[in-house]
Amino acid sequence: MATASRRIGGPGERVDAGLKVTGQARYAADVALPDLAHAAYLGSAIASGRVLAIDTTRAEQVGGVLLILTHHNRGPLGDLPNGDGTALAPDPRPPLADARVHYHGQFVAMVVAESPEQAAHAAALIGVTYEPAPCLVDIDDAEAIRLEDNPRRGDCAAALRAAPVALDVLYSTPVQHPCPLEPHATVAHWVGHDLVVHDSTQWVLGDRALLARAFGLADDRVRICAPFVGGSFGSKVCTAAHTLLAAVAARRLGRPVKSVLRREQVLATIGPRAATRQRIQLGAERDGRLVALRHHTRSHCAVNSGFPDRDPFHEPTSGVTRMLYACPNYEAVHDVVPLHLMKPGWMRAPGEATGLWALEGAMDELACRLGVDPLELRLRNHTAHNAHTGKPYAGEHLRECYERGAERFGWARRDPRPRSMREGDAFVGWGLATATHPGNSDDASVRVRLDRDSRGAYASVATAGVDLGTGLYTALAVVVADALELPLERVHVELGDSRLPPAPVTGGSNLTASLAPAARAACLQLRRRLLGFRRDPDELAAWGELLARAGLGPIEAVGAAEPRGVPGQYAYQSFGAQFVEVRVVPELGQVRVTRVVGVFDVGQVVNATATRNQLIGGILFGLGQALLERLVHDPARGVPVGADLAGYVIPAHADVPDIDVSWLDTPDPAFNALGCRGAGEIGITGVAAAIASAVHHATGIRVRDLPITPERLLAELAGERED
């Protein structure tokens, strides 16, 4: 075999880009089927209480209306699986289960009509009489459930009391929303007794398991297709309520039903990131070495989620605070507050994006208090093993990230005094933070089939895993082209179909790390089989020739991710260092991020082009978290206020700074055969804290409550002028 150049880690165009720039990539809402009917929903006008009566008379008279479903006529559905790892429902009760209302916007009726206009019009004509009950939507104003079994080590209370230096600060985050550009969409249809669903989902097998249970079908009678998904960021893990209802309506009508959430329904009915209040207590020696860290979090859950027995999910803020820095005494406490809001879920780097906001903010405060450079403080508290489990990292290069990032940013030139740098009307500030995310992977399988045509051998790669924009199509094509020494254009990748070899949910930055090694394993099996047909071990023969000689026709192999090293021996973790420059014009109070430098260790990078894009995307997600994003609920009625893209503001072109992203070429071979960890989430993790630290450096104002808005800074600056 001729040796092809090794492609792994190099740049390269996305293999699905051609489809995406021509409008040919087909997302769920693009699926057209004959006789397609359209769904619309009526959401509850109260956040808590009961539906007393629903009057559908006027809606039924609208031309083209085919079906109206409410809790009176939705019909029976099986129990939804939840908490058993096979699937996730956003609400333990199926939609339209009964008259109870637990959050504003909860579906109380579904209309299906010949056209989307008719369905929307009819839904608006449904009259609902409610019996409202008091609603609680303020995390600071409701009773909490304290979690048992909180992580701890040493004697935190005693160490805090004895520490020469102590810091006690409260950091908070509002409700924030993943808010992908593609609204959640489903096209459901029944083929005989089999259900076929085109869905915007991160997890086709989760969808399949949930729908199979709901309709009492064997798994293989349900097929889920998601070849393209328009972003997700955690919000398409659960099988959404409307997906289930679309399948119910399609069965009832005997025709396909398309269901696309309106933007305000995405914001009101798809789980957000929970609000948090995080008290961080640090105890340190005078040189800054930590002796105690106590992290007390308050976050919210939904009143109807059955927390904690039925659904234990809560924003896992302490996951990162317990492990990041060397500190002998640690204690986490977590209180969870049930509110009349949609059940919170996962949003990019759940736990890290919130937990690091608090911890890294507190570390910057400690550095200021001690007069120690914030970077030096991190180095003094660095650990080469997981501080909580004590396990050594198989690959850990955080010091190098700090070093290289500081060099690229010019950190050494920083004058530590707040307001020491000005440019024109603006205060300029520099801040930094550590970024980190666990190396995750799951059982996964990939089928690779090798065949030949007149141009020689080509490979077809298939797995149920979903590419949410992450670059999975490209990563698998690169890995297979590399392992089989084929040109990239001779590798075809098929994804996102529940009939393909099983793959886990695209989440936790796990998928490339799970599927790329599996694809490689399949290729190695194929190589072994075909190389046996060489005339002698030194023969150079193309795969096409060997296939012909074998007389086999196409051959295929299914690869699984190999088990990694000795179980439990190592911890796997990605790290990074993020440096930020901001400008604040005091008269405007507006923070402009002008420069970001991020240096990451994510193990072996598979495709440099997509990885760079994803890390930048994570950083911009962090910029939104820091400066823009807040989903507000009216405290009296629980109504999401401004639930659209003008009210829930996400970063736009004009918000984008110069971003310098790089990574260390540091494979983590103990983690998997390729040494690659994911890069989908780490980009966001340190950004908010780095921005807040830079704002403090620029202005002297410490903001501990996100987002950092102009009105907040203006109020502080005005207060100073009065003083």
Place this chain on the structure above:
Amino acid sequence: MVLLSVNGARHELDLDPRTSLLDALRERLGLTGTKKGCDHGQCGACTVHVDGRRVLSCLALAVAQQGHEVTTIEGLAAGERLHPMQRAFVECDALQCGFCTPGQIMSAVAMLVEVDDRRRLTDAGIRERMSGNLCRCGAYPNILAAIRRVRP
């Protein structure tokens, strides 16, 4: 009956007068490359050209487009040959999930036409003029790079 001219082809449609241009394209003509991200004119995913100018098709009524020429992402390439902006988006990796991409490309092509002197268009100017097109994946720096590549 409404006569719509889209990508050079004429279509006679019996339309509900409430139908937006976006829904007419997607649901009646099968041109699903144009995306619905918000249906409120706030995200730009539905951007198309009407007589060469960028228009948010979710805020335009289909019946009002008679006598005008509509171009969608499907009509931008010359047969198999990509429009230079499409090519630049591929080369600069100016996308991730791809959902906002058709709108970004249509917006970028028309934006360059709006400017009197493209050579004086700064990066900040491009960012400002493209800010009606949201990308949640954060491919913005690469979108800027693609537009700069096409700008003469």
